[in-house]
Amino acid sequence: MVLSLKLPAMVEMVTEKKKKKKHNIVVDWLVYIALRILVQILYLFDVETNLRTARFLGRLLWKYYHRGRQRAMDNLRASFPEKDEQWLRKTGEQSFEHIVMLAVDVLFTPRLVKKNNWLNYSRYKNTEQVKWMMKEGKGLLMVTGHYGNFEIIGYLMGLFGFNIYSIARPLDNKFINNYLYGVRKRAGQKILDKKGASQQMGELVSSGATLCFIADQDAGKKGIFVDFFGRKASTYKSIGLLAITNNLPIVVGYGRRIEGRFFFEMGVTRIIMPAEWADKEDQLKWITAEYTKAIETFVREEPSQYWWLHRRWKHRPKEETRTLNAER
Numbered sequence: 410m411v412l413s414l415k416l417p418a419m420v421e422m423v424t425e426k427k428k429k430k431k432h433n434i435v436v437d438w439l440v441y442i443a444l445r446i447l448v449q450i451l452y453l454f455d456v457e458t459n460l461r462t463a464r465f466l467g468r469l470l471w472k473y474y475h476r477g478r479q480r481a482m483d484n485l486r487a488s489f490p491e492k493d494e495q496w497l498r499k500t501g502e503q504s505f506e507h508i509v510m511l512a513v514d515v516l517f518t519p520r521l522v523k524k525n526n527w528l529n530y531s532r533y534k535n536t537e538q539v540k541w542m543m544k545e546g547k548g549l550l551m552v553t554g555h556y557g558n559f560e561i562i563g564y565l566m567g568l569f570g571f572n573i574y575s576i577a578r579p580l581d582n583k584f585i586n587n588y589l590y591g592v593r594k595r596a597g598q599k600i601l602d603k604k605g606a607s608q609q610m611g612e613l614v615s616s617g618a619t620l621c622f623i624a625d626q627d628a629g630k631k632g633i634f635v636d637f638f639g640r641k642a643s644t645y646k647s648i649g650l651l652a653i654t655n656n657l658p659i660v661v662g663y664g665r666r667i668e669g670r671f672f673f674e675m676g677v678t679r680i681i682m683p684a685e686w687a688d689k690e691d692q693l694k695w696i697t698a699e700y701t702k703a704i705e706t707f708v709r710e711e712p713s714q715y716w717w718l719h720r721r722w723k724h725r726p727k728e729e730t731r732t733l734n735a736e737r
Contacts, residue, residue, distance in 0.1 A: 510666070522564070572618045
C-alpha cells in the first residue's frame with residue numbers, strides 16, 4: 410500500500426525541510442549484504458517457524474523498547490478507557506508482535522503467494538463490488554491503516570493484474586530499497602515513489618488506475634483534525650482533495666492476519682461514493698472523517714493488529730492547545 414501522498418497545489422502537505430544525514434555508501438552496502446544473508450538464513454525455515462520467531466522478537470521489543478511501549482500504552486488507554494490494564498498490556502504486546510511478523514510476511518509473500526495458489530493464503534470479505542469497480546477502469550482510491558498486513562493488499566491486486574499503484578516513501582538505504590522494490594515489482598506490483606508522485610496521480614486516475622494510501626499518519630499542524638478513537642487526529646487532506654477534484658470513490662479496507670498464521674482476510678469496511686458528499690457543506694472534512702471512522706471500525710474488530718506505538722495523535726488542534734494554555 411502507500412505512505413502519505415502530496416498534491417502539488419495543496420498546501421497542507423508542505424512539510425518542514427530537515428537536514429538529512431549523509432549516508433555512508435559503504436555502510437549501506439554492508440547492511441544490505443547482511444540483510445541478504447539474513448534472508449537466506451530465514452529461507453532455510455518455513456514461514457510459520459519464522460512467524461513464531463517474529464512473535465518472540467516482538468515480545469522482546471515490547472519488553473525493552475520502553476519509549477515505544479509507553480506510547481502504545483498511552484494510546485491504548487485513551488482509545489479504550491473501558492478496558493483493564495491486563496487487556497491493554499496484552500493488546501499492546503501483540504501489536505508489537507504483529508509489527509515484527511510483517512517483516513517476515515514481506516520477505517515470504519513473493520516466495521509463497523502465486524497466481525495458482527493465492528486462495529491457500531487469503532480469503533475475502535465484502536470485496537466483490539470493489540473488484541468490478543476496479544475492472545471498470547474509471548479510477549479509484551483505496552485507503553487502509555497501519556494494521557495487520559497492509560503490504561499484501563497491493564501485492565495481491567498486482568498479482569491479479571489490476572491497474573493499481575502503491576505510493577511509498579523510499580528507504581534511506583538505496584541498496585535495500587532497490588532490492589525490496591524489485592521483489593515486489595516482479596510480481597506485478599506497481600510502486601510509485603512518494604517523492605514526485607503528486608505530479609503523476611492526476612494522470613494515473615484519469616487513465617483509470619487505482620491509487621492506494623495508508624491514511625492514518627499524523628499530518629502535522631496543517632492537517633485536518635477529525636475524530637479517531639474519540640480524539641482529534643491530524644489527517645492529510647490530500648486523499649479527500651484528490652477524490653473531490655476527480656470525482657473518485659474511496660474504498661476503505663484492510664488485510665488482517667488470521668489466527669497468527671501466514672493467512673489473511675482482505676476486507677472492505679466502507680465504500681464512499683461521490684454522491685454522498687455532493688450536498689455536504691464541508692466536503693473535505695466530511696470525507697476525511699468518514700474514511701477515518703471506517704479505519705477505526707476495522708481496527709476495533711481486532712485491535713491487537715494495529716500499530717499503537719504510532720504517534721497518531723502527536724499534533725493537537727489549535728483550540729485544544731489554547732484551552733490547555735489558558736488552564737495553566
